[in-house]
Amino acid sequence: MSTIEFNTKFADLTQMLNAFAYNLTKNKEEAKDLYQETAFRALTNRDKFRTGTNFKAWLFTIMKNIFINNYRKKVKKNTILDSTDNMYYINSGKTIVDNKAESNILMDELNYMVKNLDEGLRIPFEMHYVGYKYQEIADELELPLGTVKSRIFFARKELKNLVTKRYNKAV
Numbered sequence: 001m002s003t004i005e006f007n008t009k010f011a012d013l014t015q016m017l018n019a020f021a022y023n024l025t026k027n028k029e030e031a032k033d034l035y036q037e038t039a040f041r042a043l044t045n046r047d048k049f050r051t052g053t054n055f056k057a058w059l060f061t062i063m064k065n066i067f068i069n070n071y072r073k074k075v076k077k078n079t080i081l082d083s084t085d086n087m088y089y090i091n092s093g094k095t096i097v098d099n100k101a102e103s104n105i106l107m108d109e110l111n112y113m114v115k116n117l118d119e120g121l122r123i124p125f126e127m128h129y130v131g132y133k134y135q136e137i138a139d140e141l142e143l144p145l146g147t148v149k150s151r152i153f154f155a156r157k158e159l160k161n162l163v164t165k166r167y168n169k170a171v
Contacts, residue, residue, distance in 0.1 A: 125155035
């Protein structure tokens, strides 16, 4: 294929190549760059085109391969490689350290409030808190089931009042 034929066929496909470039990149400026790179590669590798093969497919393949290579370069460029032994540096800036001091203080205060409950309320409440069922607590303390339920209810109510008072005083 002569240079004139090559350039004529290439010029005939310019509009389709631009449309394909935009379809790949979804950006006008990047599409123009992709088209120019494709044109440059096609013209410099004109001698590699075999006469009798599909010229349009050859150009579109060049464009698609350039796009894929550029995409892979972008992805690789945005990847951070950390060569340190312990991977500390790569993880240091993006990790959020959970500080549980506030919840620990609240738990300490709640435990103190529970310990200061009347013994008749505290014991059934603590047993229920650690996992005993109502009937097991009633059997252990030799109390009626309804009494155990009401004592646990009143313990919760008392704790709720203490926490509310504490919160209102803090605010």
